[in-house]
Amino acid sequence: MRRFNRNISRKNTGCVKWDMIEGDKSKIIPFSIADSDYPTAKEIEKCLKKRVKHPIYGYSYPDDEYFDAIINWTKKRYNYTIDKDNIIPTNGVVTSLYYAIKHFGDNTDSVIIQPPVYNPFYSVILDNDKKVVKNRLLKENNYYTMNYVELEEQLKAGxxxxxxxxxxNPTGRVFTYQELEKVVDLAIKYDAFILSDEIHCDIMLDSNEFVSVNEFADRHSKIAVFTSISKSFGLAGLKTSNVIIKNKKLAEEFREFLRHKYISFGNVFGLTGVKSAYNHAEEWLDKQNIHLTRNFKYLKEFFETNYPKVGVTKTEGTFLAWLDLGYLGMSCVKMQEELKKMGIIINEGRRYDEDCRGYIRFNFACSQKQLKLGLNALGEFLDQYKD
Ligand SMILES: Cc1ncc(COP(=O)(O)O)c(C=O)c1O
Incomplete structure (x- = not known):
């Protein structure tokens, strides 16, 4: 597990998380943007280095080895089978979501999302000139579930x-088979298309098991799933993702649509990244999940022991903690400013839902040492408001 506890400086590497910080960043530790701060798997590093050694980096394409890597991974890890025709390589999940809404959303002027949720979900809908319909998740005992009654009303309304x-993202929920089945049943009843962003699907804490909505694709053809190596293997900079559509006719139509949008299908290092990650880095991934499980346990106990008023949402998957600091009665902006003074950067809750102004999102994909520094800084901030 030593690889996950290595502290390698990412400063001055053109890193969004560490370098794109306003003001004096010399003593700042970011716990913000969702990528990890430890090295990727040795096996991936080796494959990329091997490719770098060949000094011609021309146009490249996803060959059979690329598709086989995804087919085998999907079967082994996600419990459903696909073939090459179901896979559409793309260069980013958000880009793919934007175009999927454009292509499959012809018959709807609105899209339902479940806040609090990853902020670009709002913009990919609005940029398609469609309305955002909020089917907010319900929260009880720091645990989020879906509101099916409201979802049905929204589908019924058109x-x-x-x-x-x-x-x-950000609540860390991993939806169960039964939960997803209810959504699929409603989608069938109202003939709705399901787009499922499963970018975090490889990152499971404890014994949680991932279920893809593609497991229901034999019952409902209108499903598109979005995956990537970026979060799972710390390869976000390679900008390589895949859309998986079980219905071959819909997959072919979307592939053709993207061709006319001039969306390229990968870059030389992204293609190598996919093959090496899925073919050689499974053991690393499982170890990462153990490391992240430990980090989350530490974080949870830290707040339970020292700051029990902080609501720690139960993260089941992802490396994101969703913390409710609402008891402080402080605005998001102030909280972020104060935390920056303490030396850390987090993501403010209102990005994910305007109702979540007392929340912060804290990324714990880092070494134990860095995690402790971050939690201690958070603790110092909270100490100022202890009664
Ligand atoms: C849920 C979710 N989808 C998509 C992305 C970004 O994907 P990409 O960089 O492939 O556009 C992220 C990154 O944080 C994410 O959390």
Whole structure:
């Protein structure tokens, strides 16, 4: 597990998380943007280095080895089978979501999302000139569930598209088979399209098991799933993702649609990244999940022991903690400013839902040492408001 506890400086590497910080960043530790701060798997590093050694980096394409890597991974890890025709390589999940709404959303002027949720979900809908319909998740005992009654009303009112996030960013929920089945049943009843962003699907804490909505594709053809190596293997900079559509006719139509949008299908290092990650880095991934499980346990106990008023949402998947600091009665902006003074950067809750102004999102994909520094800084901030 030593690889996950290595502290390698990412400063001055053109890193969004560490370098794109306003003001004096010399003593700042970011716990913000969802990528990890430890090195990727050795096996991936080796494959990329091997490719770098060949000094011609021309146009490249996803060959059979690329598709086989995804087919085998999907069967082994996600419990459903696909073939090459079901896979559409793309260069980013958000880009793919934007175009999927454009292509499959012809018959709807709105899209349902489940806040609090990853903020670009709002913009990909609005930029398609469609309305955002909020089917807010319900919260009880720091645990989020879906509101099916409201979802049905919204579908009945005419929304024909649901944009799911599973595992859910920022709440860390991993939806169960039964939960997803209810959504699929409603989508069938109201003929709605399901887009499921499953970018975090490889990152499972404890014994949680991931269920893809594609497991229901034999019952409902209008399903598109979005995956990537970026979060799972710390390869976000390679900008490589895949859309998986079980219905071959819909897959072919979407592939053709993207061709006319001039969306390229990968870059030389992204293609190598996919093959090496899925073919050689499974053991690393499982170890990462153990490391992240430990980090989350530490974080949860830290707040339970020292700051029990902080609501720690139960993260089941992802490396994101969703913390309710609402008891402080402080605005998001102030909280973020104060935390920056303490030396850390987090993401403010209102990005994910305007109702979540007392929340912060805290990324714990880092070494134990860095995690402790971050939690201690958070603790110092909270100490100022202890009664
Ligand atoms: C749920 C979710 N979808 C998509 C993305 C970004 O994907 P990409 O960089 O492939 O556009 C993220 C990154 O944080 C995410 O959390």
């Amino acid at each position: 929304s024909k598209m649901i944009l799911l996030c599973n595992p859910q």
